[in-house]
Structure formats: C-alpha cells, structure tokens
Amino acid sequence: GASKERGAKVQLRSFNGNHNQQFKVEFVSSSIYKIRARHSGLYLEIGGRDYRFGAQLNQWEYKGGTNQQFLFINR
Helix, strand or coil: CCCCCCCCEEECCCCCCCCCCCCEEEEEEEEEEEEECCCCEEEEEHHHHHHCCCCCCEEEEECHHHHHHHECCCC
16 A cells, blocks of 8 residues: 555565565675665565564664665575
C-alpha cells in the first residue's frame, strides 16, 4: 500500500516504476550499505533483529544497527 509509516513491512511485487518501489543504496563501509526507500525516506531493516531465513523487512529511521546494514556480494 506504499505506506510511509515507520515499521511498515516490505512486500515483493512486480516492478511498475512507482517511486514506492525505488530505493537508494548508501555506502557505510567496505561492502556494507544501508537501503533507503525513496517514497518514505526511511531505511530497510530486519524486523525485531530476527536474522533467521525468511525474516521480515521493515522500514525505519536509520539508527546504525547491524539489522539496518546489508552486505552486497558480487557473484
């Protein structure tokens, strides 16, 4: 629903070009990045610090925690 609310869950959808499906990748260090949603200005994070397979992604203000930092791997 293109929610701009803190804690809104991220859902996978087919790309339709809307700004609510666009993200900015911002450098933190080495291969670590934070990902900001264009429509809300909030950052993606792993909800509740649940690092298990299938963990939910939410959007929130950036607080610098490892649950808001993503490793990009070139394969």
